[in-house]
Amino acid sequence: MRGTREGIGREIGLIALFAGAYLAISFAVQDSYYQLIMTLVLVWATLAMSWNFLSGYSGMISFGQASFFGLGGYAMTIAFVDFGITPWLGIPIGIVVGVLAGIIIGIPTFRLRGHYFALSMLAYPLAMLYVFEWLGYQEVSLPMMREAPAAFMQFSDQRVYIALALGMLVICMLVSLLAERTRFGMSLLAVKQNELAAEAAGIDSWRWKMYAMMVSSAMAAAAGGFYAVVVLVVTPPSLFGMLVSAQALILTLFGGVGVYWGPVIGAIVLVPLAETLHAELGHIVPGIQGVVYGVAIIVIILSAPDGIYWSIRDRLARRRRAGAPAEAAPAPDVAFPAAPVPAAGDRTLGGPLLELENVSLSFGGLKAVDNVTLTVREGSIHGIIGPNGAGKTTLFNVINGFLKAESGSIRFEGGELVGLKPHKVCALGLGRTFQVVRAFPRMSVLENVMVGAYVHAATDAEAVHRAREALQRVGLSGDQITATASGLPTKQLRLMELARALAARPRLLLLDETLAGLGHAELDDILAVIRQVNREGVTVVIIEHTMQAMVKLADAFSVLDHGSLIAGGAPASVVKDPRVIEAYLGRKWMDRAQDPVA
Numbered sequence: 001m002r003g004t005r006e007g008i009g010r011e012i013g014l015i016a017l018f019a020g021a022y023l024a025i026s027f028a029v030q031d032s033y034y035q036l037i038m039t040l041v042l043v044w045a046t047l048a049m050s051w052n053f054l055s056g057y058s059g060m061i062s063f064g065q066a067s068f069f070g071l072g073g074y075a076m077t078i079a080f081v082d083f084g085i086t087p088w089l090g091i092p093i094g095i096v097v098g099v100l101a102g103i104i105i106g107i108p109t110f111r112l113r114g115h116y117f118a119l120s121m122l123a124y125p126l127a128m129l130y131v132f133e134w135l136g137y138q139e140v141s142l143p144m145m146r147e148a149p150a151a152f153m154q155f156s157d158q159r160v161y162i163a164l165a166l167g168m169l170v171i172c173m174l175v176s177l178l179a180e181r182t183r184f185g186m187s188l189l190a191v192k193q194n195e196l197a198a199e200a201a202g203i204d205s206w207r208w209k210m211y212a213m214m215v216s217s218a219m220a221a222a223a224g225g226f227y228a229v230v231v232l233v234v235t236p237p238s239l240f241g242m243l244v245s246a247q248a249l250i251l252t253l254f255g256g257v258g259v260y261w262g263p264v265i266g267a268i269v270l271v272p273l274a275e276t277l278h279a280e281l282g283h284i285v286p287g288i289q290g291v292v293y294g295v296a297i298i299v300i301i302l303s304a305p306d307g308i309y310w311s312i313r314d315r316l317a318r319r320r321r322a323g324a325p326a327e328a329a330p331a332p333d334v335a336f337p338a339a340p341v342p343a344a345g346d347r348t349l350g351g352p353l354l355e356l357e358n359v360s361l362s363f364g365g366l367k368a369v370d371n372v373t374l375t376v377r378e379g380s381i382h383g384i385i386g387p388n389g390a391g392k393t394t395l396f397n398v399i400n401g402f403l404k405a406e407s408g409s410i411r412f413e414g415g416e417l418v419g420l421k422p423h424k425v426c427a428l429g430l431g432r433t434f435q436v437v438r439a440f441p442r443m444s445v446l447e448n449v450m451v452g453a454y455v456h457a458a459t460d461a462e463a464v465h466r467a468r469e470a471l472q473r474v475g476l477s478g479d480q481i482t483a484t485a486s487g488l489p490t491k492q493l494r495l496m497e498l499a500r501a502l503a504a505r506p507r508l509l510l511l512d513e514t515l516a517g518l519g520h521a522e523l524d525d526i527l528a529v530i531r532q533v534n535r536e537g538v539t540v541v542i543i544e545h546t547m548q549a550m551v552k553l554a555d556a557f558s559v560l561d562h563g564s565l566i567a568g569g570a571p572a573s574v575v576k577d578p579r580v581i582e583a584y585l586g587r588k589w590m591d592r593a594q595d596p597v598a
């Protein structure tokens with residue numbers, strides 16, 4: 001399972017096995033050309049690993065990995081040629097330069113998303129290519145240091161380079177493995193699968209993306225520095241060229257995205273193929289490497305779109321399932337037993353917990369939230385109702401920081417929320433769920449909830465503990481929590497999302513149509529959970545269209561229409577208010593309103 005250290009020892013064993021086998025094969029290979037190819041496989045695998053760390057884990061597709069590769073290569077080369085600094089120091093210098101460039105590039109570029117991010121990343125290596133040409137570094141050769149070759153990383157035995165490159169790759173694999181199994185990787189994966197949900201669950205997506213950029217640029221710069229040592233001559237196209245960035249991306253896509261074995265598999269299969277064809281047929285078909293990578297990407301998209309690693313894994317899992325005995329009956333589909341419910345209004349409520357004062361927000365000419373003032377009392381269940389398009393979800397988005405109020409004030413426990421990012425709002429104790437469930441589909445239910453727990457958990461073990469506790473609170477257990485989130489029935493998804501919000505131990509929960517899409521029995525189960533959570537001290541603000549349920553559940557209503565608050569107060573009186581009936585409930589409700597709790 002991701003997110004815990006389970007199985008980490010086995011993975012380290014596999015890495016050691018791979019490294020040992022690779023080294024053993026390198027001793028068996030006598031031809032220095034093939035030894036060079038074995039070195040290049042490791043260098044390109046490291047570069048592809050750097051792409052995987054940024055793009056595979058976080059989902060931000062980068063076409064510009066050559067920037068860091070080239071800077072690492074040129075920093076080492078210039079340090080060597082102009083200052084006589086050994087590559088043993090030059091490569092670390094290149095790594096520092098690469099990381100600094102990663103930070104400088106990340107700051108403006110993280111504002112962009114999707115295709116815009118990918119394309120703008122493409123611009124950086126192209127610009128650097130011309131800058132280095134303009135600076136006069138068209139072709140730089142490393143001088144031979146015959147008096148002290150080892151001190152300048154110059155070895156007559158090619159196998160020493162293989163061992164060094166293998167060391168570099170193994171370090172990158174271990175760093176990636178550790179990231180995949182800890183909050184680093186889990187946070188990036190959550191951002192990749194649903195950035196808004198991750199932010200609402202307390203994940204600072206910008207910070208994790210920046211960390212990923214720094215680690216990724218360090219790996220790419222190390223690969224670039226080492227590449228320059230091995231090939232001895234560098235040119236701007238060989239370090240910053242399109243083929244370099246494309247290679248990083250294609251090797252990973254081919255081998256498997258989002259897992260550290262992917263780049264290794266991709267490099268082992270494709271690099272020897274491309275290099276051998278280049279050596280044999282390069283004089284007849286110039287640029288044959290590009291053809292190999294082009295064909296590889298078409299084949300992989302058609303036959304195994306997630307890459308070889310995932311394709312093999314899925315096939316093995318299917319075979320295991322087919323051979324396994326019939327699965328045990330699933331754990332009972334439980335929620336909390338419907339405990340006796342204190343009638344709305346019977347409970348003693350605290351003072352104001354959330355206060356909105358003259359809050360407004362427009363989309364162009366449309367006032368989606370218009371001068372709304374309302375107070376939510378501590379310990380209450382506060383219903384937000386209104387017709388479709390009344391501005392209810394927008395109001396939640398303004399409260400939790402997805403949207404910034406244009407005017408007005410939102411105070412939570414007396415502190416101002418306007419201007420805070422969603423993860424900060426979450427950290428203050430304000431959790432939320434969504435109208436359409438925002439799950440992290442490739443994670444298990446437990447992992448989904450762990451993402452919510454990270455905000456206050458110091459360690460991964462504590463996050464697991466808090467997540468299990470939250471799942472227990474919503475009544476999910478056994479097989480239900482190890483299941484993958486994609487494909488879960490609506491009720492379990494709703495409960496999982498509720499647990500994810502609860503894992504941060506909030507004082508106030510914003511629930512956006514949590515009852516939508518549920519049958520009668522399921523609806524009662526979820527209502528029981530909401531009441532239980534409220535009894536445990538969590539204040540609830542809930543948007544809901546099911547009026548019968550809301551009247552029984554809520555202590556107070558606020559009614560929105562066209563962005564404005566048209567009524568507020570105890571449910572029994574609000575549903576009799578002629579303005580509410582006209583705007584929302586309609587005549588049919590008017591007839592029933594004589595006995596609203598029937």
Ligand SMILES: Nc1ncnc2c1ncn2[C@@H]1O[C@H](COP(=O)(O)OP(=O)(O)OP(=O)(O)O)[C@@H](O)[C@H]1O
Pocket residue numbers: 363366368386387388389390391392393394395435
């Ligand atoms: N990002 C946006 N850009 C432009 N208009 C928007 C945006 N989001 C919402 N709106 C508009 O703002 C108004 C309020 O929308 P909102 O989703 O908050 O309503 P709602 O009360 O939650 O409705 P529903 O009950 O159907 O979910 C609607 O007219 C909607 O079309």
